[in-house]
Amino acid sequence: EAQVTQNPRYLITVTGKKLTVTCSQNMNHEYMSWYRQDPGLGLRQIYYSMNVEVTDKGDVPEGYKVSRKEKRNFPLILESPSPNQTSLYFCASSTPTGREYSPLHFGNGTRLTVT
Amino acid sequence: AQKVTQAQTEISVVEKEDVTLDCVYETRDTTYYLFWYKQPPSGELVFLIRRNSFDEQNEISGRYSWNFQKSTSSFNFTITASQVVDSAVYFCALQGGSEKLVFGKGTKLTVNP
Numbered sequence: 001e002a003q004v005t006q007n008p009r010y011l012i013t014v015t016g017k018k019l020t021v022t023c024s025q026n027m028n029h030e031y032m033s034w035y036r037q038d039p040g041l042g043l044r045q046i047y048y049s050m051n052v053e054v055t056d057k058g059d060v061p062e063g064y065k066v067s068r069k070e071k072r073n074f075p076l077i078l079e080s081p082s083p084n085q086t087s088l089y090f091c092a093s094s095t096p097t098g099r100e101y102s103p104l105h106f107g108n109g110t111r112l113t114v115t
Numbered sequence: 116a117q118k119v120t121q122a123q124t125e126i127s128v129v130e131k132e133d134v135t136l137d138c139v140y141e142t143r144d145t146t147y148y149l150f151w152y153k154q155p156p157s158g159e160l161v162f163l164i165r166r167n168s169f170d171e172q173n174e175i176s177g178r179y180s181w182n183f184q185k186s187t188s189s190f191n192f193t194i195t196a197s198q199v200v201d202s203a204v205y206f207c208a209l210q211g212g213s214e215k216l217v218f219g220k221g222t223k224l225t226v227n228p
Contacts, residue, residue, distance in 0.1 A: 021140065033216070043218040048215065084117060092160075103162040104162070105162075106152075106160040109158050109159065109160075
């Protein structure tokens with residue numbers, strides 16, 4: 001089954017304790033991206049990756065890191081989480097092909113609470 | 116810069132009513148793609164439709180229909196004979212030449228029995 005898998009689904013942590021949210025896709029997609037969703041703000045892009053070893057900042061990259069060492073994985077790293085990073089996070093992937101953009105496939109989300 | 120505006124923050128209707136969710140977009144790209152996603156209370160994001168900028172044909176899928184008008188930069192979504200299961204947050208999104216997908220802030224639809 002084609003899917004984007006995020007782990008964990010729920011995470012409660014304390015300020016300053018490094019954490020990683022994993023994201024893996026099995027569709028051989030080149031493009032992967034992380035979004036955060038906050039009430040009244042919709043979904044905002046954190047980082048994206050066009051392919052292996054190619055990453056770039058989205059709209060709200062501060063406080064986050066990513067890496068793309070393999071095509072299927074795109075982990076989101078919070079080196080020193082703060083309460084304002086409490087949010088619902090989504091990983092997504094797609095395949096740009098010529099002029100066509102395939103729809104983003106989203107993971108099921110990770111609800112992060114930083115106390 | 117690309118921008119998507121969903122002016123309706125929340126809509127509440129009674130079952131069987133028709134409801135239209137508005138989406139207005141801004142882009143300088145001549146080639147772009149518009150999307151609608153549904154986020155039910157369970158939280159996942161479900162793809163509903165993609166439309167490219169060269170195809171202004173309206174589309175109907177069951178009780179769902181979409182009206183794309185380049186002249187007004189709008190891509191509105193209508194649910195006919197709404198049902199309780201349609202209750203969700205609906206997001207309109209735009210993807211242009213930068214390949215970045217920009218989302219509107221979403222419209223929360225509540226369908227009451």
